[in-house]
Amino acid sequence: MKQKESVLVGISIGDLNGIGPEIIIKAYEDPRSLELNTPVIFASGKTMQFFKNHFKSKINFHNIDSVDKAVLGKVNVVNVWNEAVNVDFGKEDTKIGEYAIKSLEAATNALKEDAIDVLVTAPINKHNIQSDTFKFPGHTDYLAQALNGKSLMFMVSEGLRVGLLTDHVPLKDATNAITEELIKEKLATVIKSLKQDFGIRKPKVAVLAINPHAGDNGVIGNEDDMVLKPALEKIKADGTLVYGPYSADSFFGSNTYKNFDAIMASYHDQGLIPFKTIAFGQGVNYTAGLDKVRTSPDHGTAYEIAGQGIADESSLKQAIFTAIQIFRNRRAHNHYSKNPLKKMSR
Structure with missing residues (x-):
């Protein structure tokens, strides 16, 4: 359940063999990171528990089966799949690419339905995501079609x-x-x-x-x-x-x-x-031109350092902050556009 002061941030997990899960965990390790937003990670409780154990994290995940069960002040994980996933850090794997797309599609649907306020996408591998049903060079082109916009x-x-x-x-x-x-x-x-x-x-x-x-x-x-x-x-x-x-x-x-x-x-x-x-x-990386807000860090999967616990989460944290700020700026812009006298009086 949402409340006005907390922005619901949907996060697609990206390539599980890359640094995406690590930087997501690091971004929310500090409880103070939950003061301005409530994260909803689209993956699975089992998968995120694996990463928690691997990186010796103290983070506590709240596992849910649908976004409407997200709890404010918690790091929520929507179970997009339930089976165990074989993570092999630093390896390109088409099966892992399938999980990245499952996460992205679930998160995008939640964004379209306003179940989440903004979307932050962890890095994907543009090669291993390609399939008969997914033929996009990256997030930007996919979201333009999914959200019917010119990105x-x-x-x-x-x-x-x-x-x-x-x-x-x-x-x-x-x-x-x-x-x-x-x-x-x-x-x-x-x-x-x-x-x-x-x-x-x-x-x-x-x-x-x-x-x-x-x-x-x-x-x-x-x-x-x-x-x-x-x-x-x-x-x-x-x-x-x-x-x-x-x-x-x-x-x-x-x-x-x-x-x-x-x-x-x-x-x-x-x-x-x-x-x-x-x-x-x-x-x-911000996808402008859409009715919804989506950001991502400015780097890729970084296979060469995946699983080592040394990935820098700074860009992801900035992507989260930027998404929140743009969401609020848009809300203010739309409010003043509908109420021009209020804007003039300021």
């Missing part, structure tokens, strides 16, 4: 926010994927998110060029001149504060990014390499 991969930290025009797209296909329609759609999503999710009234967004040096007037490709610049000019015409395209090579090193509320990168590594260099361990 945006938005990497956020305290001092930096990076969105992507193209995310899990092969580099050879990224240029052709960037169209005027896509640019308008993604930038509109970022602008809306900055306003309703982060409380920024008049956001400023910088856009990174597709080609080196923004194409150097066509010497190094014409996509920036033919596609990106015209699209940005049309978007600017209605007063939206978008700037660029900026040459990506010096944009972050010169600290130019600090002048903007968000950066839109043209492709995955153009945005994520600088983001993870600057904010790794404190960054959060």
